[in-house]
Amino acid sequence: MSPITPRRAALATLAIAAITASLSGCSALSGGSVAASSTPTGDLREVKTITYVNPAPFYPSFDDVGQCFEEAAKANGWKPVEVGTAGSAVDNQGAIDLISQAIANGTDALVVFPTIPELFTPVIQQARDAGIYVVAQNAGAPSIGQQTQVGTDSKQLGALIAEGLGATDPAAKVGILSGSASTTPHVDEITGFTDYAAEHFPDMTVVASDYTNGDPTKAPELFSNMLTAHPEITALFPIEGTSVAAAITAVKERGATGTINVVANDLTADHRAVIEDGSLLGVGEQGWCESGTKSVEAVKKLSEGETLPDFIPTTSTFYDISNLPAK
Amino acid sequence: MKNIVRRIAGAQQLGIILIIVVLLVVAQAANPQALMPSNIVEILRSSALYFIGASAATLVLVGGGLDLSIGSVFAVGGVAAGIAMNAGVPWPLAILLALVVCGMLGLINASLITWVGVPPFIATLGMLFAASGIVIVVTGGTPRFGFPAAFTDLGQLNLFGIPLLVFYAVIIGVLAHVVLAHTVFGYNIRAFGGSAPAARANGIRAAQMNVSLYVISAVVAGLCGVLLAARVATADPGAGGTGFAFQVLAAVIIGGTSLFGGVGTIAGTALGALLFAVINNTLALTNTNPQWQNVATGVILVTAVAVDHLRRKRRFAVRSA
Incomplete structure (x- = not known):
């Protein structure tokens, strides 16, 4: 190998400086993977492409969000792009990667669902720095850089479920199974539930809490253990839709159908069937489709220079056998 | 008598038995429900599906293989049976169809490992992803329900107060034990897992062995999925x-x-499966943060593998001496 002479070193330095200068000139160098076509923050960027990063494509309700998002985007003449992580559990890192890719691909607007908001702050900030409109579908979380939030007020949803349960069992002793201790919508929903119960049903208390950590196969065992450890339980509240069948099974296996009530989220076809047969007392239904439509509306308003409120709520309703809507 | 005591003390599963006993004592001290028959039944029910799956996985591991795909083949089993029943197929035939589909997935695993030369870890990891993706694509993520009562009875009924699931686990466990410990096939599995080249030299056919093991593993994983679908309807x-x-x-x-x-x-596998159920149960009965389950699992797992490694080293040293 030939030695590095002062002349060679000087030439190399010059070449590097030239390349750096030319790249800086065309704005190709910037933080992360920001695309060259990015518009500086502050300008009103024209929307041609809007991307929805679906947090749970495996869950039918999020499919509804995606469909309504696409229809609303097309109605505006925009190109909708829906991406989502693979697998059968929420994958935060995968979602963050998809947001990064969308930024790199030059999307004009992003609709994201930051399950753990703090995790998504850097990538949302990266999108905002690139002049991309960002709407988050995660109500109740602290501001993490998005321009507005659209979706379920999880605390209000929790309150609705407490209200629905309280109408049947005002002194319910409740066991709750949620996804994880850090899933913000679940934490907020539990807070809404307990706050409402404390105010309106002072005898209603949460006596047990546990987590599936994304593994629905464990739910029957967790509920079964919960009922053994707390024989005083009179209501189960599986927050994840995938745990509802397990809660109903645990109650059935104890021969306690009718004694122990089950309340849950989401009016999916399987949940409707068990409400009709009396195994499920009721569900808090979120405005899934509305969430997709209102997210697109929010981007439209942002692109027209409107300032939006921090949070745009969608409608939540508690359904039981008395008000079950037609199929 | 002295011999029996020595054998018990020398048994490699003694540590697990001791941990289970200690956990049950702790649980009983915290909650008088712990040793009630109803709770013991729940512990057995909780461990049943894992033990059924683990019985087949034991055969694969003893045979020197590894099957990671059982997680998604599990979902394939339940969903395939569900789709078939929703389409009007009688439930016994639906179960059979589901198990055939799972068996085909096992056959693909075995073919990749035996004839293409893909390492078991990679072949079954690939199947883990592919099969879970197919299940989501086919169903759109929507659960299947509305099964005949005769089907759900399979997972929900009790016999003499004990869930049928526990009886299935005992039957499959006994079958797996007989196959592994008392048949030529079982002898061949152990020989092949101990030293594949030596086993081949003695006429044991690798292809036949792999096909049998991975098909059994997939069919049993699918059966677990079917039984869970029956249990939770x-x-x-x-x-x-x-x-x-x-x-x-x-x-x-x-x-x-x-x-x-x-x-x-x-x-040993039965004790391993039971241990998980007892850990979960104890944590619930003692109102302990459930996240400790993962900590306990990790510690026990690493300890078990370390003990196995040391035992092998000692055996090797004794043989060399």
Whole structure:
């Protein structure tokens, strides 16, 4: 190998400086993977492409969000792009990667669902720095850089479920199974539930809490253990839709159908069937489709220079056998 | 008598038995429900599906293989049976169809490993992803439900106060034990897992061995999915997954089956599966943060593998001396 002479070193330095200068000139160098076509923050960027990063494509309700998002985007003449992580559990890192890719691909607007908001702050900030409109579908979380939030007020949803349960069992002793201790919508929903119960049903208390950590196969065992450890339980509240069948099974296996009530989220076809047969007392239904439509509306308003409120709520309703809507 | 005591004290599963006993004592001290028959039945029910899956996984591991795909084949089993029943197929035939589909997936695993030369870890990891993706694509993520009562009875009924699931687990466990310990096939599995080249030299056919093991593994994983669908009256496309696969494999390894093949017993696997159920139950009864389950699992798993490694080293040293 030939030695590095002062002349060679000087030439190399010059070449590097030239390349750096030319790249800086065309704005190709910037933080992360920001695309060259990015518009500086502050300008009103024209929307041609809007991307929805679906947090749970495996869950039918999020499919509804995606469909309504696409229809609303097309109605505006925009190109909708829906991406989502693979697998059968929420994958935060995968979602963050998809947001990064969308930024790199030059999307004009992003609709994201930051399950753990703090995790998504850097990538949302990266999108905002690139002049991309960002709407988050995660109500109740602290501001993490998005321009507005659209979706379920999880605390209000929790309150609705407490209200629905309280109408049947005002002194319910409740066991709750949620996804994880850090899933913000679940934490907020539990807070809404307990706050409402404390105010309106002072005898209603949460006596047990546990987590599936994304593994629905464990739910029957967790509920079964919960009922053994707390024989005083009179209501189960599986927050994840995938745990509802397990809660109903645990109650059935104890021969306690009718004694122990089950309340849950989401009016999916399987949940409707068990409400009709009396195994499920009721569900808090979120405005899934509305969430997709209102997210697109929010981007439209942002692109027209409107300032939006921090949070745009969608409608939540508690359904039981008395008000079950037609199929 | 002295011999019996010595054998018990020398048994490699003694540590697990002691941990189970200690956990039950702690649980009983915290909550008088712990040793009630109803709670013991719940512990057995909780461990039943994992033990069924782990029985087949023991055969694969003893035979020197590894099947990570059982997590998603589990979901395939439940969902395939559910789709068939929703389409009007009688439930016994629906179960059969589901098990055939799962068996085909096992055959693909075996073919990749035997004839293409893909390492078991990669072949079955690929199947883990592919099969879970197919289940989600086919169902759109929507659970299947509305099954005949005769089907759900399979997972929900009790006999003499004990869930049928526990009886299935005992039957499959006994079958797996007989196959592994008392048949020529079982002898061949241990020989092949102990030293594949030596086994081949003695006329054991690798292709036949792999096909048998991976098909059995997939069919049994699918059966677990079918039984869970029967128990909860819903076939969830998200059921099983890596959670099921890792817990099953951990139960097998904790039960004393060597990760390097050739050594393992169904009795040890039964204790491994039981241990998980007892840990979960104890944490619930003592109101302990459930996240400790993962800590306990990790510590016990690493300890089990370390003990296996040391045992092998000692044996090797004794043989060399």
